[in-house]
Amino acid sequence: MPDVDLVIRDATVVSPDGTRRAHVAVAGGVIVSVGPERPPATETVDAAGLLLLPGGVDTHVHLMDPGSTEREDFPTGTAAAAAAGVTTIVEHSHGQPVRTVADLEAKIDYLRGRSHVDFGLAAHAWPGKADAVAPLWAAGVAFFKVFTCTTHGVAGHDAAALRTHLQSTARVGGVSLMHCEDESLTAAAEEVLRSQGRDDNGILLDWRDRDAELVATAVATLLVRRAAARATIAHVSNPEAAEYVTGERRRGAQLAVESCPQYFLLREDDVHEHGPLRKFTPPARARIDDDEHQMWRLLRAGTLTHISSDHAPSTLEQKRAGDIWNVHFGLPGLDSTFALLLDAAARGHLSYSDVARVYAEAPARAYGMWPRKGSLLPGADADIVLVDPTVRRTLRNDDVLSKAGWTPYDGRAVTGKVVRTYLRGECVAVDGAAVGDHDGRFRPGAGASSAYPSTLTARP
Numbered sequence: 001m002p003d004v005d006l007v008i009r010d011a012t013v014v015s016p017d018g019t020r021r022a023h024v025a026v027a028g029g030v031i032v033s034v035g036p037e038r039p040p041a042t043e044t045v046d047a048a049g050l051l052l053l054p055g056g057v058d059t060h061v062h063l064m065d066p067g068s069t070e071r072e073d074f075p076t077g078t079a080a081a082a083a084a085g086v087t088t089i090v091e092h093s094h095g096q097p098v099r100t101v102a103d104l105e106a107k108i109d110y111l112r113g114r115s116h117v118d119f120g121l122a123a124h125a126w127p128g129k130a131d132a133v134a135p136l137w138a139a140g141v142a143f144f145k146v147f148t149c150t151t152h153g154v155a156g157h158d159a160a161a162l163r164t165h166l167q168s169t170a171r172v173g174g175v176s177l178m179h180c181e182d183e184s185l186t187a188a189a190e191e192v193l194r195s196q197g198r199d200d201n202g203i204l205l206d207w208r209d210r211d212a213e214l215v216a217t218a219v220a221t222l223l224v225r226r227a228a229a230r231a232t233i234a235h236v237s238n239p240e241a242a243e244y245v246t247g248e249r250r251r252g253a254q255l256a257v258e259s260c261p262q263y264f265l266l267r268e269d270d271v272h273e274h275g276p277l278r279k280f281t282p283p284a285r286a287r288i289d290d291d292e293h294q295m296w297r298l299l300r301a302g303t304l305t306h307i308s309s310d311h312a313p314s315t316l317e318q319k320r321a322g323d324i325w326n327v328h329f330g331l332p333g334l335d336s337t338f339a340l341l342l343d344a345a346a347r348g349h350l351s352y353s354d355v356a357r358v359y360a361e362a363p364a365r366a367y368g369m370w371p372r373k374g375s376l377l378p379g380a381d382a383d384i385v386l387v388d389p390t391v392r393r394t395l396r397n398d399d400v401l402s403k404a405g406w407t408p409y410d411g412r413a414v415t416g417k418v419v420r421t422y423l424r425g426e427c428v429a430v431d432g433a434a435v436g437d438h439d440g441r442f443r444p445g446a447g448a449s450s451a452y453p454s455t456l457t458a459r460p
């Protein structure tokens with residue numbers, strides 16, 4: 001065994017396969033052993049009574065940097081990530097989308113020294129520009145973000161553009177993250193609502209209704225199968241939409257299914273009271289407790305394959321600067337997502353192993369990062385989170401590290417707290433605060449020749 005830098009001893013090690021008492025040894029930034037052996041090490045950390053999980057992998061994050069840094073930037077957003085227990089993110093921002101290899105290279109260059117955690121970068125697919133897919137994939141983008149409706153200034157794909165894009169990704173083995181809301185339905189609803197002079201908070205629910213999500217999901221998943229492409233359906237908001245994806249998966253489509261805490265914990269009705277602070281799309285759909293329970297059941301079962309934050313922050317001032325039509329879509333989420341999943345485990349909605357699966361292993365697998373990221377296997381990056389599962393606390397706006405400075409879960413009591421986060425064996429956060437330098441590295445996506453060497457012993 002190489003000289004060991006760090007041993008975390010007597011931890012309760014949590015992986016998707018189960019939970020066991022073990023010591024974890026780290027050398028040169030990678031895990032070298034997980035088990036009963038405890039080699040001599042430069043530093044030993046006693047983790048008795050603590051859970052040890054793989055660092056969170058949040059693959060749907062908008063840090064607005066470069067682009068709209070008055071809303072967020074990489075230093076603030078990744079400080080929130082590290083403190084929350086997230087060690088890898090995949091970022092894309094709509095304000096300054098990556099559409100060419102030159103855009104990607106400029107962004108990688110700009111972000112050097114700005115991140116507390118490792119990061120991949122996604123490109124934006126653009127109708128009529130499918131020629132950009134192959135070079136961007138080879139240059140190392142993590143995935144292609146695709147909109148079916150024009151949103152945040154990014155052009156929407158109709159079925160023809162979507163099919164062309166998916167065929168282009170299939171040729172190179174690329175993967176897409178698809179925002180599914182039907183353009184014709186959202187546009188028609190907007191026209192009616194505006195002609196009625198409506199500007200009450202309730203417009204959100206009529207403008208971005210369930211049919212719009214379902215129609216786009218049905219078309220997108222069908223085309224993924226027919227193109228033999230790979231894709232993730234973004235922020236699936238309700239069980240019926242998840243069912244459509246499951247149907248196409250059964251027919252052979254290579255699809256992952258992402259959801260977010262807001263579809264488990266926030267209610268459709270909240271928008272009437274909170275207005276712009278609940279403006280995100282698709283909107284929250286849960287109406288009764290049973291709707292929430294169904295979402296947890298689908299997550300446990302793997303029908304919803306993974307969780308992302310869809311971190312898309314605005315400050316309270318920015319959210320209050322306009323009416324429901326013109327404020328930005330989106331919620332801050334990096335600060336709270338891991339905490340809410342740990343709390344869900346404490347409440348029995350999930351097991352801790354489920355948390356490791358849905359917020360580390362499954363998203364890492366969806367984008368070719370596993371097992372180097374999202375796992376505790378020997379050879380993996382030593383991205384590790386220590387959790388005290390007994391701490392009860394209250395989520396507070398005051399504790400938010402994101403530039404947003406607030407959370408929709410302000411005042412919510414949760415059980416479990418991330419007490420330490422390690423990135424490649426280095427401690428990057430202690431007790432809710434990021435520590436150390438901006439040592440996070442760009443990690444090229446699966447299409448790059450330099451991506452995630454497959455020397456690790458990967459299970460199928």
Ligand SMILES: [Zn+2]
Pocket residue numbers: 060062310311312
């Ligand atoms: Zn998003």
